[in-house]
Amino acid sequence: MIKVLLYEDNPQFREGLTMLIDGSTGFSVLASYKNCDHVKEEVEKWKPDVILLDINMPGTDGLEGLKKIRQFNTVAKILMLTVFDDNKNVFEAIRNGADGYLLKKTPPAKLLEYIQDATEGGAPMTSSIAAQVLKMFQETHQVKYQEYNLSERENQVLHLLVEGYSYKMIGNELFIAIDTVRSHIKKIYEKLHVNSKSEAVAKAFRDKLI
Amino acid sequence: MIKVLLYEDNPQFREGLTMLIDGSTGFSVLASYKNCDHVKEEVEKWKPDVILLDINMPGTDGLEGLKKIRQFNTVAKILMLTVFDDNKNVFEAIRNGADGYLLKKTPPAKLLEYIQDATEGGAPMTSSIAAQVLKMFQETHQVKYQEYNLSERENQVLHLLVEGYSYKMIGNELFIAIDTVRSHIKKIYEKLHVNSKSEAVAKAFRDKLI
DNA sequence: ATTTCATCCACATAGTTATGTGATTTGAGG
DNA sequence: CCTCAAATCACATAACTATGTGGATGAAAT
Numbered sequence: 001m002i003k004v005l006l007y008e009d010n011p012q013f014r015e016g017l018t019m020l021i022d023g024s025t026g027f028s029v030l031a032s033y034k035n036c037d038h039v040k041e042e043v044e045k046w047k048p049d050v051i052l053l054d055i056n057m058p059g060t061d062g063l064e065g066l067k068k069i070r071q072f073n074t075v076a077k078i079l080m081l082t083v084f085d086d087n088k089n090v091f092e093a094i095r096n097g098a099d100g101y102l103l104k105k106t107p108p109a110k111l112l113e114y115i116q117d118a119t120e121g122g123a124p125m126t127s128s129i130a131a132q133v134l135k136m137f138q139e140t141h142q143v144k145y146q147e148y149n150l151s152e153r154e155n156q157v158l159h160l161l162v163e164g165y166s167y168k169m170i171g172n173e174l175f176i177a178i179d180t181v182r183s184h185i186k187k188i189y190e191k192l193h194v195n196s197k198s199e200a201v202a203k204a205f206r207d208k209l210i
Numbered sequence: 211m212i213k214v215l216l217y218e219d220n221p222q223f224r225e226g227l228t229m230l231i232d233g234s235t236g237f238s239v240l241a242s243y244k245n246c247d248h249v250k251e252e253v254e255k256w257k258p259d260v261i262l263l264d265i266n267m268p269g270t271d272g273l274e275g276l277k278k279i280r281q282f283n284t285v286a287k288i289l290m291l292t293v294f295d296d297n298k299n300v301f302e303a304i305r306n307g308a309d310g311y312l313l314k315k316t317p318p319a320k321l322l323e324y325i326q327d328a329t330e331g332g333a334p335m336t337s338s339i340a341a342q343v344l345k346m347f348q349e350t351h352q353v354k355y356q357e358y359n360l361s362e363r364e365n366q367v368l369h370l371l372v373e374g375y376s377y378k379m380i381g382n383e384l385f386i387a388i389d390t391v392r393s394h395i396k397k398i399y400e401k402l403h404v405n406s407k408s409e410a411v412a413k414a415f416r417d418k419l420i
Numbered sequence: 421a422t423t424t425c426a427t428c429c430a431c432a433t434a435g436t437t438a439t440g441t442g443a444t445t446t447g448a449g450g
Numbered sequence: 451c452c453t454c455a456a457a458t459c460a461c462a463t464a465a466c467t468a469t470g471t472g473g474a475t476g477a478a479a480t
Contacts, residue, residue, distance in 0.1 A: 094344055095351050123341035127332030130340060134304055134333045137347055141305050151426060164409035166466065180428050199374035201408045205415035361456060376436065390458050
């Protein structure tokens with residue numbers, strides 16, 4: 001029996017959801033509330049498996065509720081409900097530990113399926129929302145390395161620099177003279193268009209060379 | 211009519227998929243191939259709306275095929291097919307511009323729905339895969355640490371260090387003596403548990419202090 | 421055959437960084 | 451009031467980094 005706690009301000013939608021979930025075998029609605037004002041007490045009292053959180057509610061809304069819940073409970077699966085697939089909210093919700101993000105127009109049958117998914121460790125998402133997540137993900141994990149054409153050796157040296165090795169230590173590590181290390185590093189600076197160790201290290205991180 | 215191009219090495223599965231898709235109104239399989247060896251010519255010839263790419267194929271596999279396709283075509287929707295939800299492959303696929311990622315055990319009805327989703331700009335994903343994406347996403351977008359308790363001034367100094375400023379330049383920038391810069395930096399090193407500029411810069415990036 | 425490039429090494433010098441040992445002032449909190 | 455931490459500054463020394471100039475080798479590309 002999957003125990004669900006429901007937060008939704010619209011009485012019709014709340015009733016509809018409750019009937020849908022309670023009327024399905026294997027599911028049960030523990031309680032439902034119109035906002036997250038007392039979410040801590042409520043979650044601690046009911047110990048739900050899944051929490052459905054509407055994003056837009058008067059009073060403490062779903063995003064604030066999510067943050068509050070995650071401060072003391074990280075096991076309950078939390079699914080966000082929303083009318084719009086608003087980019088900013090999706091980002092905030094995911095960052096704060098939501099397990100899924102569903103549009104309210106999701107058909108009832110699917111909703112049950114999604115709730116089931118969540119309890120099994122999945123992250124149910126409306127595909128338009130998944131598309132946004134992928135887009136954000138791609139932006140931060142772009143493939144942009146190898147633009148600088150560092151040679152194999154130069155890459156090794158750069159990695160050791162990033163790890164905080166001094167020239168002398170790099171020489172020992174790679175079995176080359178310190179002067180050789182120097183000339184590699186000079187070449188690296190040229191290729192990265194920088195002129196100090198810190199800048200090279202910073203650039204290595206920023207451009208995902210490491 | 212949604213035009214689909216199919217890459218799948220297993221003849222049975224390939225036939226099954228073709229019959230399923232071709233047998234559904236609004237869908238049509240343009241052609242199917244057993245690997246991505248000639249993916250460029252094929253995609254340019256057929257101009258499909260959706261490409262289904264099996265990840266594991268002898269010869270040029272799905273991931274390599276994906277990379278090849280994305281070098282000249284960014285409009286076709288590409289859905290990856292796989293038996294396992296292997297973390298590394300998911301990451302690679304998304305990073306290289308895949309639009310969705312489906313397990314082969316996806317029921318036929320759903321598969322069609324997913325293909326439809328993709329053409330409408332969605333990113334259909336099996337929920338176990340979505341969960342992985344969310345996890346990766348959370349790891350890189352965690353709320354910043356503030357565990358090191360750097361003071362306001364120390365933070366300023368650290369930022370300038372990261373930007374490649376020398377002690378002297380930092381002093382000029384902040385209107386303080388170089389010796390003061392030194393003592394701030396020493397304090398920063400203590401707090402970050404490092405003992406060189408590069409290590410501090412690296413830690414600043416790694417722990418999202420910047 | 422010649423050029424290019426990565427890799428290797430040497431020596432010298434100016435400038436920077438790391439470390440230590442002080443010290444003063446100021447504001448917040450017990 | 452007293453203490454503590456942050457912020458400021460000074461002087462000294464050892465170690466390290468940046469920069470320049472110069473050279474040697476070998477493999478790959480033209």
